[in-house]
Amino acid sequence: MSGERRVLDPSEEVGIYACGPTVYSRIHIGNARPFVVFSLLARFLKSEGYAARLAINVTDINDKIYTAAAERGIPSGELAREMTAAYFEDTGRLGLGRPDAEPLATDTIKPIVELISDLVESGNAYESGGDVYFSVRSFEGYGKLSHRPTETMEQGEGDDAGSLKRDPLDFALWKSHKEGEDTHWESPWGPGRPGWHIECSAMAEEVLGDLPFAIHGGGSDLVFPHHENEIAQSEAARGRPLAKVWMHNGMIETKAEKMSKSEGNIFQLSEALDRFGSEAVVAYLVSGHYRQPLAFGEEQLNEAVARVDRLRNFLRSNPPASAVADGGPLPPGNGPEAPGRGEGAHSGEAAHAVDRFRDALADDFNTPRAMSELFDFVRTANHEPVAGAGDAVVEMLWLVGLESLAEARQSGPDEGALGLLAEREQARADRNFDRADGLRDELAGLGWEVRDSAEGATLVPRNGG
RNA sequence: GGCGCCUUGGCGGAGUGGUUACGCAGCGGCCUGCAAAGCCGUGUACGCCGGUUCGACUCCGGCAGGCGCCUCCA
Numbered sequence: 285m286s287g288e289r290r291v292l293d294p295s296e297e298v299g300i301y302a303c304g305p306t307v308y309s310r311i312h313i314g315n316a317r318p319f320v321v322f323s324l325l326a327r328f329l330k331s332e333g334y335a336a337r338l339a340i341n342v343t344d345i346n347d348k349i350y351t352a353a354a355e356r357g358i359p360s361g362e363l364a365r366e367m368t369a370a371y372f373e374d375t376g377r378l379g380l381g382r383p384d385a386e387p388l389a390t391d392t393i394k395p396i397v398e399l400i401s402d403l404v405e406s407g408n409a410y411e412s413g414g415d416v417y418f419s420v421r422s423f424e425g426y427g428k429l430s431h432r433p434t435e436t437m438e439q440g441e442g443d444d445a446g447s448l449k450r451d452p453l454d455f456a457l458w459k460s461h462k463e464g465e466d467t468h469w470e471s472p473w474g475p476g477r478p479g480w481h482i483e484c485s486a487m488a489e490e491v492l493g494d495l496p497f498a499i500h501g502g503g504s505d506l507v508f509p510h511h512e513n514e515i516a517q518s519e520a521a522r523g524r525p526l527a528k529v530w531m532h533n534g535m536i537e538t539k540a541e542k543m544s545k546s547e548g549n550i551f552q553l554s555e556a557l558d559r560f561g562s563e564a565v566v567a568y569l570v571s572g573h574y575r576q577p578l579a580f581g582e583e584q585l586n587e588a589v590a591r592v593d594r595l596r597n598f599l600r601s602n603p604p605a606s607a608v609a610d611g612g613p614l615p616p617g618n619g620p621e622a623p624g625r626g627e628g629a630h631s632g633e634a635a636h637a638v639d640r641f642r643d644a645l646a647d648d649f650n651t652p653r654a655m656s657e658l659f660d661f662v663r664t665a666n667h668e669p670v671a672g673a674g675d676a677v678v679e680m681l682w683l684v685g686l687e688s689l690a691e692a693r694q695s696g697p698d699e700g701a702l703g704l705l706a707e708r709e710q711a712r713a714d715r716n717f718d719r720a721d722g723l724r725d726e727l728a729g730l731g732w733e734v735r736d737s738a739e740g741a742t743l744v745p746r747n748g749g
Numbered sequence: 750g751g752c753g754c755c756u757u758g759g760c761g762g763a764g765u766g767g768u769u770a771c772g773c774a775g776c777g778g779c780c781u782g783c784a785a786a787g788c789c790g791u792g793u794a795c796g797c798c799g800g801u802u803c804g805a806c807u808c809c810g811g812c813a814g815g816c817g818c819c820u821c822c823a
Contacts, residue, residue, distance in 0.1 A: 302823090303823070304823080305822095305823070306821085306822075306823095311823085312823090314822090314823055315822095315823050316823080317823060318823050319823085321823095346821085347821075348821070348822090427752095430752070430753080430818075430819085431752055431753070432751070432752055432753095432818090432819070433751080433752085480821085501823095502823065503822075503823030504753090504754085504817065504818080504823085505817070505818065505822055505823065506818095506822080506823070507752095507753085507817090507818065508752085508818055508819065509818095509819085509820090510822090532823095533823070534754090534817085534823095535816085535817070535823075536823085537816080537817095540815065540816065541816080542816080542817065542822090543823095544821095544822055544823085545821090545822065546821070546822065547822095568761095571761070571762065571771095571772075572761080572762060572763090573762085573763075575754090576754090576755080576762085576763095577754085577755080577816070577817080578761090578762090579760090579761065579762090581760095581761090583760065583761080583773085583774095584760085584761060584773095586773080587760080587761065587772065587773045587774085588761095588772090588773090590772080590773055590774090591772055591773075594772085594773095594786095597786060597787080598787095600786090601786080601787085644763095650763075650764095652761095652762055652763050652764095652770090652771075652772095653763055653764075653770075653771085655762095655763090655771065655772080656762090656763065656764095656770050656771035656772080657770090657771085658771090659770095659771055659772065660770080660771070663771095663787095663788085666786095666787055666788070667787085667788060667789090668788095712782075715782075717782055717783070720782085720783090721782095721783075721784085724783095724784080724785095733785065733786090734784085734785070735784095735785055735786055736781070736784080736785075736786090737786080737787095744785085744786085
């Protein structure tokens, strides 16, 4: 809120609440950024010994859901369920596990109604024609997050509801049931549904407990009015701050323009995952600092693929001793027990690299700097073997959600391929290079890339597999 | 107009008052039968104009350009 960085108190639980998507369509890369950033932040904090708990909500009640459902001619609840499932599937494919809690607005109606009631009782909200509005002028600190004077603001969620407000600044906590809306809930003010902002205030304290919690996150486009309104609601109702620290991720941009559903310049997460693979998508998202805008394009994704291939190659020649390499999929959200700072079993040089990597993350979660430490170490260890290099790299990769690079994605070569490889080795020994190259091409056709080394030839799956 | 942010080499993207970020691409070389992988080397990078300073890409001021929010949006 002050724009300054803060040091977390290690003795307290670190509750993290990040605003998730509104589920009226499939999510795009931009929506994936906060999911990745805050999932990894929670992962990092846990590995540093903090009692971190991450909540990312799903907004499944919203005007846009009604509109989108009407266009498709299906019930809004059905659309919301479908898109919620798609969201879980798409983000699940990122391989980062799930947040500790993922509350739905539709499951939080009771706490929402209670919170609104508290605000009405305290005089910070009023009922008007079946709607309930938050009285912005009743809350002194309004505008402190986004640094705006109240005189310059006017908000109306949409359109015609303005006439029911006492003040144009006010925003809706509860909206009465309207014609054409196929879902509604009971409340002391009649049937209706919650406004957009109140759900987050209610869900956050439901899931994270007493205010304030440690970190509130979300996209920078939510600073005003969404987060400003959350602060107003929660602080007015509880007399305590909502969150201690606010972390806002920058926007993904195409051609220097924010990617957004309303701009129509979106690139769906599922398509990116299909075309470039989950590791490349994650590697792309950690390539910039979370606060800054990040340029998006196919070139950027292709670069991420190249980076990820480089790391995979390193792990092939520096296999980690830990179980990650030969084990199956990691337990969701957990992964290996990453050793804390300085506790690693690796040698000095490798341990120092991990420390520098962790230091970068500890400094306002600077993932690009952390990645530069990783690549620095990879180059060094490629130049001259370093003891424990594989384990160190896996630990670093785990911290940014890329530990799957240590797994063999495909089964090993079959006997046919190995036979061809043996034939090629024989041909080379006979200095019959035309024959050897022909066999290499044949293997390429089967999806194998031949790599010769001093220890002999090996087969590696093509296309990064 | 108000609030906030940004401008780094071909591209992406960190960072610091005085040493190479890092990655991708390019070029030259090493290794190799040839490749691949890897390694080494390489490109007067910090929008413009002033100021502070022994010294600024890094601090201050101004200018130009760009972006986000101010209506739903990660």
